[in-house]
Amino acid sequence: MKIANYLKFGIRDTFRSLLRHKGMVFVTILTVAIALLVLGFTVLVSLNSQYMASSMEEQLEIIVFLRDDVTRDDALALETKIRALEGYKEDVFVPKEDALMLMGDKFGGETILTEALGGTNPLPDAYNIKLNAPEQIQGAVNILEKMDEVEMVRYGQDLVKNVVTLSDALYIGCIGLIVAMIIAALVLVNSTIRLTVSARSEEIAIMKYVGATNFYVRIPFFLEGLIIGLIGAILADVALYFGYGAIAEYIKSSMTFIPVISDNLLLLKLTGGLLFGGAILGALGSNIAVKKYLKV
Amino acid sequence: MIQFINISKEYKNGTVGLKNIDVKIESGEFAFLVGPSGAGKSTFTKLMIREILPTSGSILINGKSIIRLKRKEIPMLRRGMGFIFQNYRLLNDRTAAENVAFTLEVLGLSSKEVQKRVDYALGMVGLSERKKHFPDELSGGEQQRVAIARAIVNNPAIIVADEPTGNLDPATAEEIMDILNDINIKGTTILMATHDKAIVNRTSHRVLRLNHGELIRDDRKGGYDFEDR
Numbered sequence: 001m002k003i004a005n006y007l008k009f010g011i012r013d014t015f016r017s018l019l020r021h022k023g024m025v026f027v028t029i030l031t032v033a034i035a036l037l038v039l040g041f042t043v044l045v046s047l048n049s050q051y052m053a054s055s056m057e058e059q060l061e062i063i064v065f066l067r068d069d070v071t072r073d074d075a076l077a078l079e080t081k082i083r084a085l086e087g088y089k090e091d092v093f094v095p096k097e098d099a100l101m102l103m104g105d106k107f108g109g110e111t112i113l114t115e116a117l118g119g120t121n122p123l124p125d126a127y128n129i130k131l132n133a134p135e136q137i138q139g140a141v142n143i144l145e146k147m148d149e150v151e152m153v154r155y156g157q158d159l160v161k162n163v164v165t166l167s168d169a170l171y172i173g174c175i176g177l178i179v180a181m182i183i184a185a186l187v188l189v190n191s192t193i194r195l196t197v198s199a200r201s202e203e204i205a206i207m208k209y210v211g212a213t214n215f216y217v218r219i220p221f222f223l224e225g226l227i228i229g230l231i232g233a234i235l236a237d238v239a240l241y242f243g244y245g246a247i248a249e250y251i252k253s254s255m256t257f258i259p260v261i262s263d264n265l266l267l268l269k270l271t272g273g274l275l276f277g278g279a280i281l282g283a284l285g286s287n288i289a290v291k292k293y294l295k296v
Numbered sequence: 297m298i299q300f301i302n303i304s305k306e307y308k309n310g311t312v313g314l315k316n317i318d319v320k321i322e323s324g325e326f327a328f329l330v331g332p333s334g335a336g337k338s339t340f341t342k343l344m345i346r347e348i349l350p351t352s353g354s355i356l357i358n359g360k361s362i363i364r365l366k367r368k369e370i371p372m373l374r375r376g377m378g379f380i381f382q383n384y385r386l387l388n389d390r391t392a393a394e395n396v397a398f399t400l401e402v403l404g405l406s407s408k409e410v411q412k413r414v415d416y417a418l419g420m421v422g423l424s425e426r427k428k429h430f431p432d433e434l435s436g437g438e439q440q441r442v443a444i445a446r447a448i449v450n451n452p453a454i455i456v457a458d459e460p461t462g463n464l465d466p467a468t469a470e471e472i473m474d475i476l477n478d479i480n481i482k483g484t485t486i487l488m489a490t491h492d493k494a495i496v497n498r499t500s501h502r503v504l505r506l507n508h509g510e511l512i513r514d515d516r517k518g519g520y521d522f523e524d525r
Contacts, residue, residue: 005404206398208371216402
């Protein structure tokens with residue numbers, strides 16, 4: 001019964017306080033919303049950078065041209081060795097006939113090309129190989145180059161190096177940026193909540209003088225923090241959801257070469273995470289801020 | 297009963313709050329705590345409510361040491377006391393009735409019980425008609441009466457009043473004293489720190505005089521300035 005009355009008074013005081021301190025509540029909600037929005041966008045920019053880097057990595061492949069004197073059977077048998085490469089993901093065998101056909105498509109038809117080449121096909125059989133990670137390409141190339149059947153290996157050496165460097169730098173940079181944004185959000189929201197709680201330190205002191213337990217004092221502040229955090233997070237989520245959607249659409253339609261994540265599930269996970277983060281930020285923030293004034 | 301046994305309090309900055317205080321205040325007694333600013337009156341009242349701890353000595357309230365109370369036991373100690381402050385310390389965003397109700401709500405009483413007791417306490421201080429007013433709509437004397445209602449609403453055994461008439465004109469101060477005397481007659485122990493010579497001289501309550509943290513006078517028969525007597 002006592003607990004029920006505590007909660008009843010706590011909930012009543014929470015809403016009374018939210019209504020009576022509208023200005024401070026508004027500023028705190030806005031602070032939470034802005035902090036979470038910036039954090040959300042940082043996460044999305046980071047994820048997109050990673051996505052862009054991995055899209056480039058996806059496109060990296062090793063092209064192995066076989067010697068002209070290698071028979072078709074030997075060429076096909078080579079696939080077993082290729083599959084044994086470290087980090088092997090997939091391979092496509094491109095017979096010389098297909099290669100000619102592909103080239104013909106680019107140069108006005110196979111017949112015209114064959115005629116131009118004097119009726120012969122100078123193109124070799126080849127394998128297009130993809131590995132799981134760009135870091136594994138150099139090692140695979142070294143093995144492939146030593147194989148007797150192999151004439152030449154092409155793999156865009158500089159591009160591989162650049163993509164690996166870019167991907168690593170982006171990963172470290174994004175993690176750093178997200179950590180920095182989380183810290184900034186914590187500091188910003190915590191100092192705003194601390195200000196609002198300090199304005200009510202007299203209320204806390206009087207509660208303590210009349211014999212309120214710390215638990216009783218904390219209830220309305222905890223609930224207020226929770227509500228403020230949730231409202232701030234909802235505002236941030238709405239802005240993020242529609243804002244990101246609009247930006248992603250714009251990039252997709254006007255800058256088609258840039259890969260953009262348009263995964264609704266991911267966005268829902270992120271907005272859910274921010275909602276949870278906002279609630280925790282508000283509730284814990286106000287609880288920590290109240291602690292200082294409980295020593296009466 | 298309130299008993300200070302050889303109590304000394306020295307603050308971290310070296311200031312001496314109280315020095316070797318031995319005093320016993322019986323249940324139902326009314327005692328004034330007088331002395332100039334810095335004499336140790338506030339230290340005395342803060343020790344009583346366990347806002348601070350003494351450097352040495354022991355404090356017994358109804359025979360129980362309050363020095364050894366655990367932090368979570370302090371609310372129980374305070375629920376047995378009522379406090380009245382010089383600057384009233386009312387919450388400005390709550391009505392008179394809400395300010396008084398506050399004390400009962402922390403006990404977890406039902407709304408109905410709270411309402412009943414608040415009406416009774418406000419009636420006792422003559423403020424039934426003003427219960428829906430906010431502090432800034434009340435005069436100083438009325439605000440102090442709300443504070444008194446808040447202090448007595450829980451039927452405490454002890455009331456600690458720190459300069460309760462300090463901000464009031466003499467006529468209003470007298471009204472407040474009448475209320476406090478009535479409360480005392482009903483059996484509540486009252487310890488009142490004050491500067492107000494006229495008020496002390498008008499009654500024949502016990503006077504404890506502090507100076508530089510020392511108890512320099514304990515007179516059972518009132519009077520502010522013992523030098524004049």
